[in-house]
Structures are given as structure tokens and as C-alpha cells.
Amino acid sequence: MNGDPQIGFERWLAEPSAGAAPDWLESFRSGAREDVRARLLPHSKEEAWRYTSVKSLLEQGFAQSDETMTALQPDDLEEILVPGFETHRLVLVNGRYVPELSAPGDWPEGVRVGGLRALLESDPDALRERINATVDEPQPFFSALNTAGLDDGLVVLLGPGAIVERPIELIHLSVGLDEPRVAQPRHIVRLDAAAQATLVERYVSLGNSVYCTNSVVEVSLGRDAILRHERVQMESPNAFHLTGLYLVQDENSHYMGVNIGLGARWARTDLNARFRGRHAECVLRGLYLAGDGQLLDYHLDVDHAVPDCRSQENFKGILHGKGRAVFDGRVLVAKDAQKTDAAMSNRNLMLSEQAEVDTKPRLEIKADDVKCSHGTTVGQIDPEMLFYLRSRGISEPLARRMVCLGFAGEIIETLGSEALREHISEQVGRRLEATSLS
């Protein structure tokens, strides 16, 4: 691989077919292409890739997805909609925004939501200051790949004080093509001062095909803005999933993120948060469930660059069969970021002896007047809990499921919508039921 390190990703770099893109975007793309070609592949000697190999991803020979699936009818979405979940619905298929499948509804004044490509066609400079605005250079490898292929995605722009009541639901649907394809959507989310919204990203598929999603989400929150950001990864069991979140927060803004990971055979999630103004709060919660043949890898990087901010990182995992997970959480507190309040926790429930988790919470504190904590646990189901349930007539498999769902419930119950909570509980329960739980 050393001779031509990028050969496996060369086909991800095919020029987007969309044609005329604004010059500034074209220069982002070509710059990223050069950047990626000059770089080594992620390898196990890099701290960020210590536990996860990209070998299986390379072997698939994914190619950039350049077709829009328009053959789908709204009826085809039935099986992936969440019953009772009332949203502004925006649908991307294989990385492309498809207005025919979307049901955005009406927006209050000062709100602009839609497909990225469509927005650039009508207003080429609209995102000039927004794209790549929250991602530090040099970009991480897969984010650079995303930039190189940047062509479509979802844009959510809220002007000052704008409030969107109903959740904005982004359904990223993958449909199998003859050839294994990679979709690389770029989502741009900007809330101006005091704006408020809920964004729910759902990554789903029709069928069990092999594909790859490599999404990048840029979120910037203005002063006093509030964003609830819930992300549900329920890709096909044969899919590869990569996502990079880049969050920047101004003064007194609040971000409440929940990351649910249930699908994909190989998934890598990078959550990067940076405080730019004081008294801001960032909550990152997560729940992952990995079984046979699955690897779910989470990396958190929270940068307390300024004083007086709060962050909370709480991830819980359930591992069964030969499932594997990685949690690598880093909280960085800069020298003058006094009065920082940060609490990181990662707890794992192991349901089998073959399951594996590598957990590594890290606090790097350079300030001296802070309140920071971290904790991590890896344990089995408490036999006392099982006995208690069984002594009430409940069968052992159901008792196990109840304890697991209880463990997961702490995260699930933080989702904003009852309909979504029920949906996730049901999905988790179904997956637990399908395993032998031995």
C-alpha cells in the first residue's frame, strides 16, 4: 500500500458530475483532492486510528456516487418513517437531496432549509462563508475526502431569533446500486443569535446492500442559540458509515446532541466541538449497540478554548456476540479556560465474552480552576437484577432484555420526541431479541 497509498480511495475522488459549481467551491474540492493524494492512509500508528482498521473499507472498492435515484416514490418511504413523528421532512437518497420525496412544509420567516446543490444553483455565494468554516485545516482524512467530493447535502440556516418548532428531519436513505457506492453529503447548519431548532438526522437503507456513507456536518451556533441535534445511525448491516461533526459555539449557546448507533458493519463517528464564546453548553450523549460482525467507533474531541463553558459527554454501549466498539473521548481545557465544567462518562454492558470494547476517556487540562471528571465502566448484567426479575415470574431472556433496555433508557429518554423514543426502544429491543444474548 505504501507505493500508491491512495489507490483504494482514488475512485472516491472522481469529479462530481454536477457540472458548474461556483469557483470557490471548485477550489475547495481541488485543494482537498490534492491534499488527500499527498497523504498517507489512516493507519494504526495514528492515535485516532489505533483500534480501527480501514482495510475492510478499502477492500470494497467504493466509487463516488453520481446518480440521483429518482425512481423512488413517496410510498417507498413508508417502511422507514417513524409512526407519529411529525416533522419537516427532507430526504436525501444516496447523498442527493430529493425534493420529490421530501415534505418540508412551511417555514417561519428567516429560515432557509433545503438541498445544498439547489441552494448554490440559485445563490452561488450563499454558503461561501459557511462551507469548511468549522473544520480546521488540515482536515482529517475522511473529511478531506468529503470536501473533495462535495456536491450536495442539507442546508439549515436560521436567521436571528428564528424558531422552528417542529423537528427538522433529515432522512439519509441509501439504496443499493449495481456497484458499491460511497455517498458523501455535506450538511451545513447555522443558527444565528437566539435561533432555536431541533435537527434529527436518520441514516437508513432500503435492503441490506453494501454501500458507504461519509457525511460531514458543520454546525455553528450563534449567541444564545439552542440546537437539539439527534442522530440515528441505522444503516444496512452490510454498510460502512463515517460521519464527522464539527460544532462551533458562540456565547451562551446550547447544544444537546444524541448519537444513536445501531446499524452498519463498520462505523466511525467523529464529534468535534469547540467553544468560541463563554457560558455556552454542549451535551454529547450516545448509545451504541454492536453485535456479530459490527464495529462502532466513536471519537469525541471537545475543546474548551474559552472560560466558563460546560460540557457533558455521556456514552453508553451494549456489546453482544462478537460486537466491537471503541470510545475515545478527549476533553481539552485551554490554559485560560477557567471555570470550565466538564464531565465525561462511558459505560459499557458486555453480553458475551467475545464482545470487545476499547474505551479511553482523556482529560487534558491546562487551566487550574476547573471542575472536570471522567469515568468509564465495562461490566456485565448484574445477576441480582436478573434474579429479582425472574423471582417475579419473568423469563430469563425477557429479564435480560429489560435490564439492557433499562441501561439504554437513560440515553433514549433524552430524545425530544415520544415517537422517536418509542421507535428507538423498539429497534433496540428487536435487536436484543434477535441475539441469543448468551
Added chain:
Amino acid sequence: MLSVKGLRANVGDKEILRGLDLEVGPGEVHAIMGPNGSGKSTFAHVLSGRAGYGVTAGSAIFEGRDLFDLEPEERARLGLFLAFQYPVELPGVNNTYFLKAALNSIRKARGESELDAVSFLRLIKERLKILHLDDSLLKRAVNAGFSGGEKKRNEIFQMALLEPRLAILDETDSGLDIDALRVVADGVNALRGPERSMIVVTHYQRLLDYIEPDYVHVLAKGRIIRSGGKELALELEEKGYGWIDAEVEAA
């Protein structure tokens, strides 16, 4: 109802029960008293099927079945109920969901239909009243963050709901103040009936002022060394457990 004969049981290598015999008839309330380490709690646990105990001899025939051939859930479905000394907290497990799963498992085993949501709610609200428990309990996770008194009341509430044929109360009085004890005892008394037997395991006579037993047994070194009526409890209260040692030595 329950017939225990020659029960011997180990914890690890140590023999705790050394030939225990007990007959409990329908509707009877038996108190089992004894000093610390006499095997009272072990007896309760062995009957309910907790792991970590080895039954080496004897039988416990309940409703025609030997309990030791059955899994804990099968014993519960036959009508056995253990009120725990230390009820287990189940974070994230909703109390209503738990109660419904338990009740329906037991009903199914009895050949009864599962209760629909409306009848189930009506039933639990009615039973909550017996224990002076608040509705809000139903929305909470099982025992999680409950006070000691709430936990014990929740045990008796579950008993009221599951309507066992034989209830074993394991040190139900421990950690309760006198008011809480009275509420729990009232709950237990409300559930007494000709078809429901109880084994009340306790260190102190105090509980028996409120739950009046038909029989009292004194357990020492893994065996019942004396049986009598409720006056035996008073005698124990007066003399303490000291005399037992002498009696066991002499035997």
C-alpha cells in the same frame, strides 16, 4: 401447601442449613426467628431459587412440585413470592412495564388471559391504595432512588398485585421506622386469607406485633430447634437468643 423435609444447603463449602423441616398449611402465617447467621435468609433464598446456594439434601414440595427442580421464574409462576430484604434497583426499567410483564407472565402460566391496559391500570391503582402508595411510583424506575420504606412498600405492593399462594417476607421490617412498619404490616394483613400462606423471616419480635403469626419457629445453626405459637416470640423477646446456644450445645 409447603412441605420442607430434611433440607440441607451450602453456601460455598459451608453448610448453612442442616436438616430443616417445615410444614406450612393453607392460610397459615409462620414466623421464622433466629439469631444472625442461623440460616434464616438462606432459607428464604433457597426456596426462591437464588443462585449461589447448593441444596445437598432434602426437598421442598410446593403445590405438588419440588421447588428445587424449578427455575426462579417457574417457582414464581406456581405462586411463590419473595419480598426481598434488599429490593434490587433496576435503573431505567419502568415500574409499570415491569409490573405488567410480571403479572402477565404469571397469568399466562395460570392459563389466564393477559390483562389489557385498562384493566391492568385499574387493578394497580386499586392495589396501590392498600399500601398508601402514590401513582407517581408507576412512572419511576423499579426501586431506583426509592427510600428504604418505599422499597419495602413496593415489595408488598407487588405481592398484592401478583397474589401469590405463598409469600416469604425476608426481614421486611429491617430499616423501617415504626410508621413505615405499620403501613407495610397493614398491607400484609390486608392480603391474608384462607388461600394465602406466609413465611415471615425476622430477627426481631417487633414485626410480629403487627403481623400476628399462627406459628413461630426458632432457627439455630441451620435447624428448627423449637416451634410454638405466637407466645414463643414473646419469650424470645424476653430472653434474647442467648439461651439458644446453650440448648443447641446440649442437643
